[in-house]
Amino acid sequence: MIGGYQKRNFWKWLRSFYKNEPYSLWKTNNWKRWFRNSSYTLKSDFLTTGPKIKEFEDAICKYTGAKYSIAVSNGTAALHLASLVLLNKNDKVLTTPNSFLATSNSILYAGAKPIFVDITNDGLIDLDLCEEYLKKDSSIKAIYAVSFSGKMLNQEKLKYLKDTYNIKILEDNAHSIGATFNNIKAGNCANSDMSIFSFHPVKHITTGEGGAITTNFKKYYEKLLPKKPKNYWGRNLLWFEKN
Numbered sequence: 001m002i003g004g005y006q007k008r009n010f011w012k013w014l015r016s017f018y019k020n021e022p023y024s025l026w027k028t029n030n031w032k033r034w035f036r037n038s039s040y041t042l043k044s045d046f047l048t049t050g051p052k053i054k055e056f057e058d059a060i061c062k063y064t065g066a067k068y069s070i071a072v073s074n075g076t077a078a079l080h081l082a083s084l085v086l087l088n089k090n091d092k093v094l095t096t097p098n099s100f101l102a103t104s105n106s107i108l109y110a111g112a113k114p115i116f117v118d119i120t121n122d123g124l125i126d127l128d129l130c131e132e133y134l135k136k137d138s139s140i141k142a143i144y145a146v147s148f149s150g151k152m153l154n155q156e157k158l159k160y161l162k163d164t165y166n167i168k169i170l171e172d173n174a175h176s177i178g179a180t181f182n183n184i185k186a187g188n189c190a191n192s193d194m195s196i197f198s199f200h201p202v203k204h205i206t207t208g209e210g211g212a213i214t215t216n217f218k219k220y221y222e223k224l225l226p227k228k229p230k231n232y233w234g235r236n237l238l239w240f241e242k243n
């Protein structure tokens with residue numbers, strides 16, 4: 001039986017779809033496909049971390065052009081795992097203050113130290129200012145740059161900084177799947193070590209909650225795989241990689 005309280009909440013919940021309450025709201029332009037795919041997974045033996053994950057990872061690689069992709073539970077987890085692989089304790093990392101806190105928190109999770117660099121008018125980290133920091137301090141090991149709101153960073157400048165100062169670069173593409181810069185797709189990692197995506201419902205595409213890491217380096221991929229929460233499919237992948 002539904003009581004008055006639940007009924008009122010139900011109508012409130014239903015009304016929220018017509019009001020301007022976008023947080024976590026999502027829609028699909030292909031309900032049939034959505035039902036077919038999600039019911040396939042719900043009926044399968046793997047509710048999570050099953051073969052559909054591998055399919056999804058392959059689709060990310062195909063779309064972005066990156067060699068390797070790892071799907072994880074959200075963008076924060078993607079940043080966390082990436083940081084555990086890319087950074088060492090006490091590394092200094094240049095990053096942007098114009099981001100969700102997961103970007104800089106992930107640096108702290110790895111025991112490294114974020115240094116905030118100012119942004120330019122387009123909301124992106126100022127790469128010229130980054131160079132000033134790099135010139136002065138050779139103990140800076142990485143840049144964590146956010147492609148803010150679908151705007152990618154200048155890829156030529158990223159490549160220049162990476163090659164000249166021998167630093168690691170992580171592109172936080174949480175809100176930028178589908179973005180391009182000179183035909184380089186976000187997540188392609190043409191000029192970075194790793195990139196991450198978020199598939200939270202406020203992002204361009206959603207998996208409910210979800211995230212992914214992409215990279216072109218096998219050494220990173222091999223280090224990332226065992227850090228994923230243990231699951232049969234992940235273990236199989238690792239086994240296949242090794243044998």
Ligand SMILES: Cc1ncc(COP(=O)(O)O)c(C=O)c1O
Nearest residue numbers: 074075076099100102174198200
């Ligand atoms: C730039 C950026 N990075 C990382 C994240 C974290 O993603 P998630 O919410 O999937 O953990 C967000 C989330 O809004 C974000 O905006």
